[in-house]
Amino acid sequence: MAHYIQGMQIPSRFNPATGIADFWNEIRRPQPYRWPILALSILPVAAMLYWGVTGTTVYGEPERPKITYISTLDAARSDAEILAENRANQEIKDLRAAEEARIAQAKRDMYKALGAAAGMDVEAIERKAEAERAAEEAAEAKRRLQSNGRASAPATGADAGAEQ
Numbered sequence: 001m002a003h004y005i006q007g008m009q010i011p012s013r014f015n016p017a018t019g020i021a022d023f024w025n026e027i028r029r030p031q032p033y034r035w036p037i038l039a040l041s042i043l044p045v046a047a048m049l050y051w052g053v054t055g056t057t058v059y060g061e062p063e064r065p066k067i068t069y070i071s072t073l074d075a076a077r078s079d080a081e082i083l084a085e086n087r088a089n090q091e092i093k094d095l096r097a098a099e100e101a102r103i104a105q106a107k108r109d110m111y112k113a114l115g116a117a118a119g120m121d122v123e124a125i126e127r128k129a130e131a132e133r134a135a136e137e138a139a140e141a142k143r144r145l146q147s148n149g150r151a152s153a154p155a156t157g158a159d160a161g162a163e164q
Contacts, residue, residue: 027034108126115122 027038108129112122112126115125
């Protein structure tokens, strides 16, 4: 048992006690440069510790931003002006959508010609693509219907009586 405990002791080369004892013996010997050497030995560590402690920057709470709201629409617009502007914007939106559809159709025609030249069954590919587009449009319409259903509040009994 004693052999087992003796084997668990820290080996001498990893034991700091011998190093500390050796340092103490050297520092006690009267040498003319022992204190300057000790000061120069401590100086780099002290400088690094000082730099580490004082080099950290602690930032305070950032200044809250000042928000300026810019309104490009006249607050005194009439309902007729609002409706006219909405109709004009809708016409522009419809024109853009029509142009995008035309460009998409031109691309499809080019790819159909390329596929036909490569020997592919372009009609089957077109049917599959049309089915995918129809499914995407149906999903989009369903999503819009659901979002519009949630946005509009259900009519109460007093509102329903007033509408009749």
